[in-house]
Amino acid sequence: xxxxxxxxxxxxxxxxxxxxxxxxxxxxxxxxxxxxxxxxxxxxxxxxxxxxxxxxxxxxxxxxxxxxxxxxxxxxxxxxxxxxxxxxxxxxxxxxxxxxxxxxxxxxxxxxxxxxxxxxxxxxxxxxxxxxxxxxxxxxxxxxxxxxxxxxxxxxxxxxxxxxxxxxxxxxxxxxxxxxxxxxxxxxxxxxxxxxxxxxxxxxxxxxxxxxxxxxxxxxxxxxxxxxxxxxxxxxxxxxxxxxxxxxxxxxxxxxxxxxxxxxxxxxxxxxxxxxxxxxxxxxxxxxxxxxxxxxxxxxxxxxxxxxxxxxxxxxxxxxxxxxxxxxxxxxxxxxxxxxxxxxxxxxxxxxxxxxxxxxxxxxxxxxxxxxxxxxxxxxxxxxxxxxxxxxxxxxxxxxxxxxxxxxxxxxxxxxxxxxxxxxxxxx
Amino acid sequence: xxxxxxxxxxxxxxxxxxxxxxxxxxxxxxxxxxxxxxxxxxxxxxxxxxxxxxxxxxxxxxxxxxxxxxxxxxxxxxxxxxxxxxxxxxxxxxxxxxxxxxxxxxxxxxxxxxxxxxxxxxxxxxxxxxxxxxxxxxxxxxxxxxxxxxxxxxxxxxxxxxxxxxxxxxxxxxxxxxxxxxxxxxxxxxxxxxxxxxxxxxxxxxxxxxxxxxxxxxxxxxxxxxxxxxxxxxxxxxxxxxxxxxxxxxxxxxxxxxxxxxxxxxxxxxxxxxxxxxxxxxxxxxxxxxxxxxxxxxxxxxxxxxxxxxxxxxxxx
Numbered sequence: 001x002x003x004x005x006x007x008x009x010x011x012x013x014x015x016x017x018x019x020x021x022x023x024x025x026x027x028x029x030x031x032x033x034x035x036x037x038x039x040x041x042x043x044x045x046x047x048x049x050x051x052x053x054x055x056x057x058x059x060x061x062x063x064x065x066x067x068x069x070x071x072x073x074x075x076x077x078x079x080x081x082x083x084x085x086x087x088x089x090x091x092x093x094x095x096x097x098x099x100x101x102x103x104x105x106x107x108x109x110x111x112x113x114x115x116x117x118x119x120x121x122x123x124x125x126x127x128x129x130x131x132x133x134x135x136x137x138x139x140x141x142x143x144x145x146x147x148x149x150x151x152x153x154x155x156x157x158x159x160x161x162x163x164x165x166x167x168x169x170x171x172x173x174x175x176x177x178x179x180x181x182x183x184x185x186x187x188x189x190x191x192x193x194x195x196x197x198x199x200x201x202x203x204x205x206x207x208x209x210x211x212x213x214x215x216x217x218x219x220x221x222x223x224x225x226x227x228x229x230x231x232x233x234x235x236x237x238x239x240x241x242x243x244x245x246x247x248x249x250x251x252x253x254x255x256x257x258x259x260x261x262x263x264x265x266x267x268x269x270x271x272x273x274x275x276x277x278x279x280x281x282x283x284x285x286x287x288x289x290x291x292x293x294x295x296x297x298x299x300x301x302x303x304x305x306x307x308x309x310x311x312x313x314x315x316x317x318x319x320x321x322x323x324x325x326x327x328x329x330x331x332x333x334x335x336x337x338x339x340x341x342x343x344x345x346x347x348x349x350x351x352x353x354x355x356x357x358x359x360x361x362x363x364x365x366x367x368x369x370x371x372x373x374x375x376x377x378x379x380x381x382x383x384x385x386x387x388x389x390x391x392x393x394x395x396x397x398x399x400x401x402x403x404x405x406x407x408x409x410x411x412x413x414x415x416x417x418x419x420x421x422x423x424x425x426x427x428x
Numbered sequence: 429x430x431x432x433x434x435x436x437x438x439x440x441x442x443x444x445x446x447x448x449x450x451x452x453x454x455x456x457x458x459x460x461x462x463x464x465x466x467x468x469x470x471x472x473x474x475x476x477x478x479x480x481x482x483x484x485x486x487x488x489x490x491x492x493x494x495x496x497x498x499x500x501x502x503x504x505x506x507x508x509x510x511x512x513x514x515x516x517x518x519x520x521x522x523x524x525x526x527x528x529x530x531x532x533x534x535x536x537x538x539x540x541x542x543x544x545x546x547x548x549x550x551x552x553x554x555x556x557x558x559x560x561x562x563x564x565x566x567x568x569x570x571x572x573x574x575x576x577x578x579x580x581x582x583x584x585x586x587x588x589x590x591x592x593x594x595x596x597x598x599x600x601x602x603x604x605x606x607x608x609x610x611x612x613x614x615x616x617x618x619x620x621x622x623x624x625x626x627x628x629x630x631x632x633x634x635x636x637x638x639x640x641x642x643x644x645x646x647x648x649x650x651x652x653x654x655x656x657x658x659x660x661x662x663x664x665x666x667x668x669x670x671x672x673x674x675x676x677x678x679x680x681x682x683x684x685x686x687x688x689x690x691x692x693x694x695x696x697x698x699x700x701x702x703x704x705x706x707x708x709x710x711x712x713x714x715x716x717x718x719x720x721x722x723x724x725x726x727x728x729x730x731x732x733x734x735x736x737x738x739x740x741x742x743x744x745x
Contacts, residue, residue, distance in 0.1 A: 203542050203562070
């Protein structure tokens with residue numbers, strides 16, 4: 001299963017160990033054995049790294065691999081392979097499966113299937129039983145089974161007392177509390193961002209306040225309970241401001257943003273294309289600018305895809321009826337390099353931090369994740385930052401094709417992923 | 429008549445040019461007399477088939493289209509259904525492809541989902557006429573409103589048109605705003621703040637929540653139906669309070685211009701947005717709107733039928 005590999009003269013980016021240099025990296029039996037200027041005697045396959053960067057393996061904190069229950073959209077196997085194709089070595093699956101991930105047996109099943117790929121999945125379990133927002137889930141049991149985080153994802157726990165208890169209980173277990181911050185009453189019938197464009201298209205809008213209200217409540221409860229709160233896929237300027245202020249006060253709050261929210265706005269919905277329907281919705285240019293700023297100043301810790309596959313049949317429905325969400329694992333790095341690296345918003349060390357190091361830290365992953373370390377299992381991403389490619393519908397590995405980047409030219413791509421010591425490649 | 433009509437579809441007024449709207453209105457003018465003849469029929473669409481697909485209940489618009497089709501000698505089929513794709517398990521495109529497979533030339537569609545006709549028009553070769561989509565557009569209603577104003581006032585340029593009522597949920601208001609502003613009319617929208625859509629002030633319209641301010645200099649007051657269920661969705665406290673503040677009645681009309689026109693797309697809630705004495709009084713042109721709707725819809729069908737598959741134009745009169 002594992003390969004012996006020598007990466008020659010590859011540009012190693014490892015923000016944790018402050019490495020930013022052209023080096024040789026040897027991998028023997030799946031373990032990183034040597035990193036130095038020049039390695040002369042090494043067995044196995046040699047990869048010329050002159051045009052490449054080596055990043056600690058990317059970790060996606062927010063995916064929907066749909067299994068169990070919605071295998072027509074994605075499975076653990078297809079989702080994992082798509083993620084590996086996009087440069088990821090690990091992902092956090094959201095618990096909105098059927099049955100929901102609120103029992104250790106569901107976690108066991110997910111991890112076992114991921115191991116067969118092999119790929120790392122660190123499932124997020126539900127915060128409440130059945131994701132119904134009424135009773136706490138058996139978090140200790142779920143943690144023992146392998147859960148790293150708890151969340152009710154798409155259904156924000158609107159009962160503030162229950163949320164308080166859940167956060168207290170989760171903090172006792174040192175589980176990350178992930179919040180899809182959305183006050184559904186404020187979202188109402190909304191299907192896109194509320195503003196000039198929703199009025200222009202005659203679609204019901206979701207105001208920014210629906211996110212900002214929820215983020216602020218969650219921050220107040222994080223302060224009260226001492227829980228580690230992670231606000232996922234933030235989309236508004238108001239959320240950025242709230243999180244920045246909370247961090248300043250020393251509250252344990254972190255956040256991630258998706259590649260689509262950092263690169264697109266609600267203007268993209270012009271012809272009712274349901275591949276631009278997601279939740280939270282694409283926001284205004286003002287919000288997008290605030291997100292770029294928050295990425296640069298560290299308010300936003302991570303970039304996560306919210307990979308949300310849906311079948312063609314579902315996405316063919318009318319805009320108001322079509323399900324929310326877009327795929328993301330295969331385009332994430334390309335979008336991030338195009339929009340953040342090539343446009344000088346973040347350097348590669350910062351990108352590696354937001355797509356690998358910080359997720360590893362927030363999820364408290366073991367050694368070998370989020371860094372490139374001698375003696376650790378090789379979980380690494382090989383990147384050609386200048387490779388130009390066009391996103392094509394029929395080239396996706398994912399079972400679903402609902403990407404909002406189809407037809408876009410991206411600059412930069414993962415050309416190889418080493419996951420659990422095994423090299424997955426297209427180019428070599 | 430100079431023909432500049434090149435579009436396959438009429439999905440809204442948002443994307444039309446002022447010239448295209450003028451052409452539609454002028455064509456309607458020339459078709460108006462058909463309905464005044466003893467034999468109210470021309471052979472223009474003979475041999476053509478029009479499918480009327482109404483996914484949302486409609487009486488006026490459906491009847492108006494059907495009659496317009498008959499006066500142009502088209503064969504027509506009717507389809508009514510109110511289930512969404514999600515409920516009935518067949519998506520809209522498949523439903524329409526089935527109808528298209530019957531060799532239908534033109535589809536008139538009303539749908540509860542904004543953008544549904546737009547998506548269909550893009551993906552299918554058949555001509556699509558939007559007879560109202562969600563809260564987005566209702567282009568033929570706006571055209572008949574504009575036709576009526578032009579007929580009564582002689583022009584649209586510089587005419588002050590006030591829309592009063594549920595602007596937020598009104599496809600009639602949206603289509604009218606696109607159309608009227610393109611032809612130089614001045615538009616005011618008036619509603620309680622809860623029923624005004626976000627950013628409406630950037631559409632080149634005056635926005636107010638004061639009825640008095642809205643109607644003071646209006647040449648036309650176009651009222652929108654207020655739906656009583658909005659009260660349950662927290663948009664306003666009660667029908668009583670709404671009517672007290674936004675009803676057009678003879679008292680408030682004392683503050684309007686003496687030659688103001690009262691319009692309403694129907695159906696009217698008598699005694700709520702409009703008092704009976706005004707509805708039946710001299711300012712009201714509500715029934716003229718209905719009559720003009722026929723000519724406008726004939727014009728739309730006529731122009732679209734000429735752009736399909738190189739189909740030849742037949743003189744309208």
